[in-house]
Amino acid sequence: MTISPDFSVASTAVTAALAAYLLLGEPWAGRRMYASLARRRDTEPRALVRYFGRTLALWGVLAAGAVAALLLSPGVDAADLGLVLPERPGHTVALMLVFVAVAVASGRNFRGMAERGRHVPGLASIEAMLPRTAEERRLAIAVAVTDGIGANLLYRGLLIAFGVGALGLDLTVAAALSVLVYALAGAYQGRQGILVFAVFGAVMTGLYFATGSLLLPVVAHAALSVRDLTLPAPDGPRAPSAA
Template sequence: MSPILTTDFAPEFSGAATAVAGALGAYLLLVEPWLGRRMYASLARRRATEPRALVRYFTLSITLWWAFAALAASTLLLSPGAKAKDLGLALPKDPAFFLPVVLLFAVIAVASGRSFRELAKEGKHIPGRAAIEAMLPRTDAERRLAIAAAVTDGICAELVYRGLLIAFGVGALGLDPYLAAALSLAVYALAGWYQGGTGVVVLALFGALLTGLYLATGSLLLPIAVHAMISVRDLLIPAPELPHAQGGAA
């Protein structure tokens, strides 16, 4: 049985924590997909004519994600009976499983990133690049922010989508852990709407992998590491000479 699905996984949410988590969950479900699509469409329109458009986009994204992470962490402070491990803030129970998986995904990220750069040099098609083209950096300052945004995404998205939403589903809504995990995955997948229907499918598949890693280890450490490595790889894909993203449709 997966560590998180044991009988001692029973998060306790106070009334205040339930309100905070519920409000954040509602935002992620009802507002984030629409707002993310609108923000990306705006970036795509301005990218070629406003030199600092991407810097502002990444800065805002980083700020919002850390604010969401702070709200998620606040549910622990608002709930005297809650424990850090209820949100996945614990070490993996099996280091022998953790280390090989991290190494495997590190190799995948490095090898695929190198392959993408070779394809770019040869002027060939890079899978998935068109869907995120407006976010790809072209200057050193943009690359540094892209790395910061990718790491932030890995940490904060896992704490919010996997850690908080699953715990909220079990502790506040009384759901079976599998159902809570499935619902959190559905909310996460909708965040890919800024890339269109293809983006939703891609995030659903990626989110399923991350959810499985969380359920298998009872810790967010492995999902965070994998998420951050893949996000860094994606945001460092070589940008084309001239941007032509048109509003985020995949």
């Protein structure tokens, strides 16, 4: 995969502001928002609804910034951000189906474990976000899909293109830095969350490089996020938030 974006001055300014937020603001905001949710989840019935609403609004603002960066730069086209069809559509569709099947099968397994009171790996770190009502479940699915689109557009598409086109970095180095920035977004889940986000980000970046398109990582990310955010909330008092 090769890209050759040429950022304008205006686009560089917009993208630099987005990159600064993703690097410094997102880990801080994510920790504060999740810690606040964890404190209010059991005492305020609509705490999760408000949390999901703010999350969707934030993703909307960030996505609008990414689109603005693209439109402000004639030297950056959609392909530089991975917004193209994959190089091998048939293989990509097959892999998409595999990821969806894995998400469905593992989701059923995790749901059965949770219903039997068995430990589900990683469940405690997102416990406050697990839906308990139909409205919360609908919003959880919307957030999961939006997360799959937004995270890949920003962390994989825009940041890697910015590293190559504006900072003059090698494609591999730019990708590694984007994975590092994405890993920090998992800070609200503690040190383990940072590690999990780093591994997950590396896998999604690998899928992007293998296909030349964000389509596969978006579908894989969204499918796994829907699986996680629709698991049943554990019964009884929640464990204290790590954040």
